[in-house]
Amino acid sequence: MTMAAIEYRTGDATAPSTTGPAIIAHICNDLGRWGKGFVVAVSARWRQPERSFRDWYKQRGANDFGLGAVQFVPVAPHLHVANMIGQHGIRASAGNPPIRYDAVGQCLSQLADFASSSGASVHMPRIGCGLAGGTWDRIEPLISGHLSSRGITVVVYDLE
Numbered sequence: 035m036t037m038a039a040i041e042y043r044t045g046d047a048t049a050p051s052t053t054g055p056a057i058i059a060h061i062c063n064d065l066g067r068w069g070k071g072f073v074v075a076v077s078a079r080w081r082q083p084e085r086s087f088r089d090w091y092k093q094r095g096a097n098d099f100g101l102g103a104v105q106f107v108p109v110a111p112h113l114h115v116a117n118m119i120g121q122h123g124i125r126a127s128a129g130n131p132p133i134r135y136d137a138v139g140q141c142l143s144q145l146a147d148f149a150s151s152s153g154a155s156v157h158m159p160r161i162g163c164g165l166a167g168g169t170w171d172r173i174e175p176l177i178s179g180h181l182s183s184r185g186i187t188v189v190v191y192d193l194e
Contacts, residue, residue, distance in 0.1 A: 038182045040174065040190055047072070047159045047191035048079045050113075055154035057106070059116040059145055061162045063124050063132065064101050066091030071165045076115060083107045083115040090117070102140030106148055114154070116145055121166040131167025138162055138173065142180035155187035 043051075050056045060072045068077070068084050077084045086107045090099050105117040118141035121132045138161070149156050161177075162168035181188050 037178075038185050038187050040177060040182055040188045042190050042192065044194050045191050046075065046193070047157050048075050050155070050157035050189065052155050052157070052187075052189070055112040055152050057114045057116050057145065057149055057152075057154045057156050059118060059156055059158040059161060061120045061133075061138065061141075061166050062087060062117050063121040063166075064099075064119050065123060066094075066099075067124055072159050080109040080115065082109055083117060087117045101134055101137035104141050104144040104148075112154075114148075116141075116148070116156075118142075118145065118161075120162055124165070126167060133162045133166040133168035135162075135168070135172055135176065138168075139176050139180065142176055146180045146184050146186060149181065149186045150184060155189065156181055157189045157191065159191055159193075 047058060068087055086105060090105050101119055101122060103119050107115045109115050120134055120138035120141050122134050123132050160170055162173050163170050177188055
């Protein structure tokens with residue numbers, strides 16, 4: 035299997051320009067909060083990812099909701115949104131940002147399995163680097179190690 039390079043594009047990660055199955059991936063927090071950052075763009079395009087996330091959180095006593103978990107929400111034929119819980123809380127604590135790199139790695143591993151089984155490409159903003167406070171120099175190797183190394187096409191979008 036050949037390693038796929040991460041492709042960088044300027045544009046909107048909620049509108050992937052691709053043919054075939056695709057997954058839009060983003061980071062969520064473990065408090066069940068939704069309303070700032072990339073999720074605003076997701077909710078402007080589809081209602082279901084937010085509804086599914088909120089239901090997942092409400093029913094967390096009976097499911098896998100928590101750091102490292104992923105929820106795949108179908109939003110169109112051959113298109114899913116991956117709600118990935120890789121952020122603990124919403125604010126820095128004791129100088130540590132909310133991003134949890136281990137949880138992001140767990141999420142990306144599940145994302146890779148889902149993408150491989152469905153033949154999907156993966157599209158995302160610079161996950162974990164906004165409100166979660168992560169750095170791209172730590173996130174990019176996780177993406178390469180979990181997705182690109184398995185030959186999965188990954189496109190990272192920066193807004194204009």
